[in-house]
Amino acid sequence: MTATKLAIVGVGKIARDQHIPAIAADPAFELAATVSGSGGVEGVENFATVDALLEARPDVTALSLCMPPVPRFAAAFAAIANGRHVMLEKPPGATVAEVLTLDGLARQTGVSLFATWHSRYAAGVEPAREWLADKPIRRVRVDWKEDVRKWHPGQAWIWQPGGLGVFDPGINALSILTEIMPLPLHLSGAELTFPENRETPIAADLTFTGPDGIDATAGFDWRQEGGEIWQIEVETDQGTLRLESGGARLTIDGTDRPLEDDGEYPGLYRRFATLLADGGSDVDLAPLIHVADAFMLGRRVTTDAFHD
Template sequence: MRVGLVGAGQWALITHAPALAVHPGVDLVGVWARDPAAAAQVGAPVFDTFGDLVEASDAVAFAVPPAVQAELALFAVARGRHVILEKPVAGSVADGLALERLARERGVRSIVFLTRRFAPETREFLGAAAGREWASADAEWLSGALLGGPFAASPWRQRGGALVDVGPHVLDLLIEVLGPVTDVLCARRDAMSDATKVMLEHAGQRFSTATLSMRTPVLPSRLRVCAQGPSGVVELASRETPALECYHAMLDEFLDRSASTGGAAGSLRRGVEVLEVVARIERAMRVEQLARESLR
């Protein structure tokens, strides 16, 4: 399949481009980015316009900020191109729903690179959790990515913090284990430390908690997801598989299936569902902040 890459930031250079370049089922036709000099670092032909890249491709892979991705992906899907998306899938729920609807109408393939879902250790965890009775789950993702390093200067990451960047990974796993989120019971974020704590209710009155931060000085980053209930305990406490390997596994699945449907790993439906939950959590945080300010 001929695949064009959009974006030439650090994530594109260390993950997208290398995986696309070596996958046996992919012909990396080229790259387009707002900065041609950055695009030249990818090591693939550089296209002058996004439209030219779309015309030369069967599928388009995105490594750009969420709001930019939604706008460009809508353009590509409208022209019948398959799409490989990053999370969050869009900058707003409305844009995410529009993209999902158009992809369904045009019958194109779509997949969302929720990185950890394509790691073998995560699949082992989800396999152990499947079909069993759980009452609750707890998740934690702590890193110092916004304190320094290749992603610290990213405006959308700085603005949204851990909830928007790593939150989708955690929320995807919690939904997969406990079912759809039905309510946000509590949500709070300390902007200085990016310490974010949420409590969610899931279908069947099950509940989960998530602790997130990208301003915690810890190496390596910590990921843990633990489900508890009548079935006992099952835990994911590793993220050892490199993102590059996860992207390669994602490409295997993308090339093998005719469409992303239901709750399949990386489905656009799940990507939008997670986006909706993030938006609900952000609303709950604003309400909580206003309530605290009114008591001062």
């Protein structure tokens, strides 16, 4: 099998920590180029812009876009219009509309578009989905709390419009929730807490509505100290399921379920390789729609200024 020549656009922390190791371990892909203004990868040709890459390297047939969401649309549009396959780091865009535009363009040009949700590839997510599939749901509680100073040190873009604020990690929880739930939920209320000196929220409390009066709530907070809390608890009439550690641990009624775990990002690239082989796309906007609804419905609360 000939490896697909792929370029990473945006060589930052997530690319170095996750994408580059996953690509190196996957025989379906070859890291053939990068686009970065702050330094690329040793031994790999780097370009200053996506347009320069597209002009110089017709052999690079796929791009993995790892830059922040606001500038991502222009890069993705240019690549798809040029006939290249595109993989989008989460969230897939700064707005729902622009991702729909990219999806339509990909279908028109016959290329694959993959809007990724890496947390769906945590080891416990698929077993959780399977266990919940035939069970009536009584209650859902999501808690996704971490220290922003640890996970996003000095990253100004997350506090700017389009940066999502606490929904940057919170959308990971929503991507799992929308994957495992056997019934649809829609947002019915939200309270968003903004530091007085920031333009995106540092905390959010969400309420969802679903069939049969289900009780579903979520709490996101970037002020967590003493370790992360990344968990989803689902109470059914046949027991209580809990996903912890971002989906890496699964318990049913307090008993651990054995899991096979080879990492979230290797799973993403296996999925991308399958889409390329089949000529398909995977663009699920459900998590991003929940975030958009939270900003539409959310009551704004102001709190003390936040400083890194």
